[in-house]
Amino acid sequence: MSLTFNLMRATAAGGRRAQIDLPHQTVETPVFMPVGTAGSVKAVAQDVLESLGAQIILGNTYHLYLRPGHEPIRRMGGLHRLISWPRGLLTDSGGFQVYSLAQLRRVSDDGVRFRSHLDGSSHFFTPEHSMDVQIALGADIAMAFDECTEYPATRERAQESLRLTMAWARRSLDHFRAHQHETPWHEELGGRTQSLFGIVQGGVYTDLRRESAERLVEMDFDGYAIGGLSVGEPREATLEVISEVLPLLPKDKPRYVMGVGYPDEIERYARMGIDMMDCVLPTRAARHGLLFTSEGRMNIKNRQYAEDQNPPDPACDCMVCRRYSRAYLRHLIQAGEPLAGTLNSIHNLAFYLGIMRRVRAELGQG
């Protein structure tokens, strides 16, 4: 069963700007997606995300499977309903955890055995299982189960990792197509279904990347992601991979770079034609006191802001910058107040979303 609707449609004539027509949201691209791993964009409530203009956020298969469990979420009508989020939702497959939980897992051709970071219990993830969990969660977009290749990786290692990711992509797609109508809101939303994206791997080896992209395109996913970037490689390498892979991916389907980046990076990739990006950086850095501003990085914990009554970013009109001073934000984080993480996250997300809004406006003009 393949999709019966056109996921991607161009908008402004001649422009590169487009929309992604998802069951829960029409997403204007290019789009930045805040990361809400465990059913929450940490420290920021859903109504605030809406007012910031977030169109789509991420959830994580592995985390939500462990807690509260995908079956409970299915029974409650899916992740959208559980977290009360009416807009777009994308679930990562757990593939990134194959990389980030390296100390807690063992990989085989069939799948990955994880030891839970919560209680040490053992769990086996296969592409099919990841699909089952993601279908139960019911995000608008599910991701193929992949292995995020570490950096540095030898060519042989990257090749082997890629072989695995390609085999898993095939299995992910077959299983997903067979079951995608089982998502909790399928009937409620007039028979609409989730989409599944394939993930390009191949490390920093451009020929492997090209091979990966071509094979995925042959499989005919609903969209394509470039994964395995920003894992420690030089920025030129990141850029080279994106430049090589992007032209190989169909323009009429969403193209997504996973896990990037700094403000200048997401702006650059958006201008190159990337439609979607996600990153924990704006929220994690915010909780740690790092603000992204029109004048660069600002570590709001620094003593120099102790009595600074200026807004965090004078050029920003977000709800935080309109109301609170640097001195107050510094005080909050020094005092360990949870509100620090919230306000800092709101600003950083506003900053990131603002970049995308600006790029969209420019691209829309051709």
Add this chain to the structure above:
RNA sequence: GCACAGGUGGCCGAGCGGUUAAUGGCAGCAGACUGUAAAUCUGCCGCUCCUUGGAGCUACGGAGGUUCGAAUCCUCCCCUGUGCA
């Protein structure tokens, strides 16, 4: 007044003759963070010099003393807590 228990670097708190400028923790100062095991992690944190590495000075309530050597032992004094008068 008597009896115990104590007084250690900004705070709390180890150490109880040498390897102690003195373990830890907190606070403080700075740095990192890229599909979130992250409200986390790392570094610095007595003073003054020179280049890493060092050099000098000052330090464990106060004053004396014992000792080659004392935050650690002794004497006296001051102060704090608890109990009894």
